[in-house]
Amino acid sequence: xxxxxxxxxxxxxxxxxxxxxxxxxxxxxxxxxxxxxxxxxxxxxxxxxxxxxxxxxxxxxxxxxxxxxxxxxxxxxxxxxxxxxxxxxxxxxxxxxxxxxxxxxxxxxxxxxxxxxxxxxxxxxxxxxxxxxxxxxxxxxxxxxxxxxxxxxxxxxxxxxxxxxxxxxxxxxxxxxxxxxxxxxxxxxxxxxxxxxxxxxxxxxxxxxxxxxxxxxxxxxxxxxxxxxxxxxxxxxxxxxxxxxxxxxxxxxxxxxxxxxxxxxxxxxxxxxxxxxxxxxxxxxxxxxxxxxxxxxxxxxxxxxxxxxxxxxxxxxxxxxxxxxxxxxxxxxxxxxxxxxxxxxxxxxxxxxxxxxxxxxxxxxxxxxxxxxxxxxxxxxxxxxxxxxxxxxxxxxxxxxxxxxxxxxxxxxxxxxxxxxxxxxxxxxxxxxxxxxxxxxxxxxxxxxxxxxx
Numbered sequence: 001x002x003x004x005x006x007x008x009x010x011x012x013x014x015x016x017x018x019x020x021x022x023x024x025x026x027x028x029x030x031x032x033x034x035x036x037x038x039x040x041x042x043x044x045x046x047x048x049x050x051x052x053x054x055x056x057x058x059x060x061x062x063x064x065x066x067x068x069x070x071x072x073x074x075x076x077x078x079x080x081x082x083x084x085x086x087x088x089x090x091x092x093x094x095x096x097x098x099x100x101x102x103x104x105x106x107x108x109x110x111x112x113x114x115x116x117x118x119x120x121x122x123x124x125x126x127x128x129x130x131x132x133x134x135x136x137x138x139x140x141x142x143x144x145x146x147x148x149x150x151x152x153x154x155x156x157x158x159x160x161x162x163x164x165x166x167x168x169x170x171x172x173x174x175x176x177x178x179x180x181x182x183x184x185x186x187x188x189x190x191x192x193x194x195x196x197x198x199x200x201x202x203x204x205x206x207x208x209x210x211x212x213x214x215x216x217x218x219x220x221x222x223x224x225x226x227x228x229x230x231x232x233x234x235x236x237x238x239x240x241x242x243x244x245x246x247x248x249x250x251x252x253x254x255x256x257x258x259x260x261x262x263x264x265x266x267x268x269x270x271x272x273x274x275x276x277x278x279x280x281x282x283x284x285x286x287x288x289x290x291x292x293x294x295x296x297x298x299x300x301x302x303x304x305x306x307x308x309x310x311x312x313x314x315x316x317x318x319x320x321x322x323x324x325x326x327x328x329x330x331x332x333x334x335x336x337x338x339x340x341x342x343x344x345x346x347x348x349x350x351x352x353x354x355x356x357x358x359x360x361x362x363x364x365x366x367x368x369x370x371x372x373x374x375x376x377x378x379x380x381x382x383x384x385x386x387x388x389x390x391x392x393x394x395x396x397x398x399x400x401x402x403x404x405x406x407x408x409x410x411x412x413x414x415x416x417x418x419x420x421x422x423x424x425x426x427x428x429x430x431x432x433x434x435x436x437x438x439x440x441x442x443x444x445x446x447x448x449x450x451x452x453x454x
Contacts, residue, residue, distance in 0.1 A: 001255055001283065002222040003091075003152045004213060006206055009047065009098070009161035010238055010350075011228035013249045014179065015199060021177065022199045023170070026207035027251065030226060032263045034253025035300065040270040041311055041328070042230040045238055045245030046318045047100045048073060050229040050272060055101060055115075056080040057276035057291030060314055062410050067317030069103040070129070072425030072443060075114075078102075080290050082276050083116040083152065089285045092148045096121040097135030097156035100229070117154075132158050136205040140212035149221075155209055159202035162233040162350055164194030171196040180381060181236040181244050182354055191353040195232065223258065223282065226251040227272070233350035235358050239318045241326040241335045242382050246313045248272065258282060259300035268299045269330065271311040292410065312406055316419050319347040319435035320428040323414055327403045333382060334399035335372040338414050339430075342368050347428040347435040364433075373399070 016024040017031035018038075043053035044060045052058075052065035052075060060066060064076030075081065081101065083093045095117045102114045111129065112120050121138035125131065139155045147153075167173055173186070173193040182188050206226070213219050227250045231237035237244040250270065254260030273293030280287040281295035298304040313326045322345040323338040344366055349355055355363075373387040373396050386392045406412075413419050421427060421443035429440040 001258075002150050002218060003086075003279070004209070004222050004224045005152070005154045006157075006209060006224070006226045007051075007154070008157045008159065008202055008226075008228045009100075010230065010233040011160045011199065011202075011249060012231040012237060012244065013247050014195070014232055015203075015249055017251065018249060022196050024199055024203035024206075026203045026210055027226060027249075030210065030224060030253055031251050033261060034224070034251055035260050035262075035264045035266055037250035037252070037266045037268075037270050039267055040227070040248050040250035041243075041246045041272070041313065042248050043272050043312070044314050045230040045240055046315060047229050049314070049316070051099070052101050054227070054229075054272035054275055055082050057082070057273050057288070057293040059273060059292055059312065059410055061316065061412050061414070062292060063290075065101070066413070066419060067421075067425065067427070068319075069101055071317070071427060072103070072422045073317070074103050074422070075101065077290075078114045078116070080288065081115045082279070085276075085280070085285070085288055086152045087116055087118070089283065091150050091152045092119075093117050093152045093154075094119040094121055094142055094147070095154045095156075096139040096142065097132035097154075098130065098158050099154065099156055130158060132156060136208040139209045143209070143212040143216045143218060146216065155206075157202050157205060159198040159205070160195060160228075160233075163352060164191065164198045166197075167193035168197040168200070170200065178354075179232065179234070179237070179244065181242070182234060183357070185357060187353040187357045191234070191351065195234075221255050223255065223260070223279075224251075224253045225275075227275075235349050235351045235355050235363070238350045239315060239322070239348040241313045241315065241324055241333075243328075243333070243376070243380070246326075246328075250275075254282070259297070259302075266296075266299060268296060268306050269308055269311055269328075270296055271308070274307065310402055312403070314412075315348075316414070317421070317425075317427055320345050320430045320432065321419075321441070322348050322430065323419060325403055325407065325412070325414070327399050327406065328376075329399075331375065331377050332395055332399060333372075333374040333376055334387075334396065334403060336400075336403060337368070337370050338418075340370075341430060342370070344368060345430045346433050347430070347437065371396075 042050040048069040049060035067073040125133040173189040231245040277295040281297040326335040371387040374382040423444040425443040427441040
């Protein structure tokens with residue numbers, strides 16, 4: 001069995017298969033042929049930590065990825081990355097497009113090499129580290145020329161990462177509905193329409209890859225996975241531990257017998273850390289001992305309704321330091337912050353027009369509690385904090401205990417106090433207004449190297 005992994009930046013679940021009026025017909029086709037996971041979540045609502053967790057099967061703080069790879073953070077052991085395991089089991093591994101786990105290097109030719117790929121297909125098209133130029137065409141070329149099997153092909157797209165650009169003619173802002181956590185204003189509609197256009201462009205590129213897989217005659221023996229790293233790059237989503245930040249699209253279509261066909265919906269709680277163990281289970285290969293996720297193959301086979309009672313999420317660093325952790329069950333969400341700061345960390349708030357609108361209307365002065373408890377059945381928007389409600393004291397105590405136990409078992413460095421930057425790391429100050437402000441926080445390095453903000 002081959003594996004085709006297609007992934008995108010900052011898309012959340014805001015695509016057509018999840019019922020949104022976002023034109024992504026190729027992803028819709030994939031969902032109708034495979035399985036759509038309705039309750040899949042990232043391990044972190046930030047780029048590198050979320051991807052590292054998925055690709056190692058470990059929580060971000062356990063695999064060392066406590067912040068962004070281009071800001072000095074790295075895996076504590078690159079051999080944990082799933083490419084190394086796949087290659088050891090006979091897979092030819094190729095990357096086309098973006099990855100965000102292997103950090104910057106002065107030599108573009110070394111891009112992604114620490115992750116273990118045999119080939120970087122679009123390397124000749126890259127002008128800088130964030131380019132995904134021609135990623136779909138290089139991937140299609142790889143498939144059409146008859147690759148060595150089994151293969152693992154990762155294809156990454158950045159279309160839905162900020163900035164979105166102007167809306168196209170097919171996405172008039174007047175007819176766009178913003179996500180429910182944002183106000184319906186002209187400014188917000190304009191930005192969301194830009195996302196619609198970006199998602200439409202991304203879907204066309206995905207279609208090139210899926211069509212090439214079919215034309216090459218590889219479809220019946222290839223597992224196709226589509227996912228994204230975390231939620232939308234808009235205020236209230238990315239870099240928050242709300243479901244808008246942690247919720248991800250996950251579509252899988254597999255060869256016959258894998259339980260991944262027929263347009264089914266799976267409502268089991270799934271974390272990105274569970275994907276690597278599931279691949280090992282599907283392929284019949286021994287899982288590496290470092291993995292902390294759980295295979296959801298028993299759910300796909302109808303043997304169990306769930307593989308976990310709770311899942312976890314975390315932020316340590318994004319543009320700035322904002323340490324927080326959460327535990328989520330089917331009904332409840334508990335979030336704990338690990339600083340005394342009670343106002344938003346604005347450098348970690350993405351968005352352009354929507355961000356400017358909210359800043360003009362008091363975003364910087366919004367109170368952020370140290371503890372939050374939400375009843376997701378009655379409050380899916382996570383607006384009413386029940387942490388100080390005596391009627392829910394037992395639920396709060398239970399979730400506090402679950403979070404504490406998880407942090408101890410996974411040796412979360414936050415238990416020892418504030419987490420320092422790595423020696424070559426850099427960040428914004430939490431007191432700054434934007435991630436584009438001059439860098440103010442450094443590791444042991446005296447100066448930060450220039451960096452393109454993502």
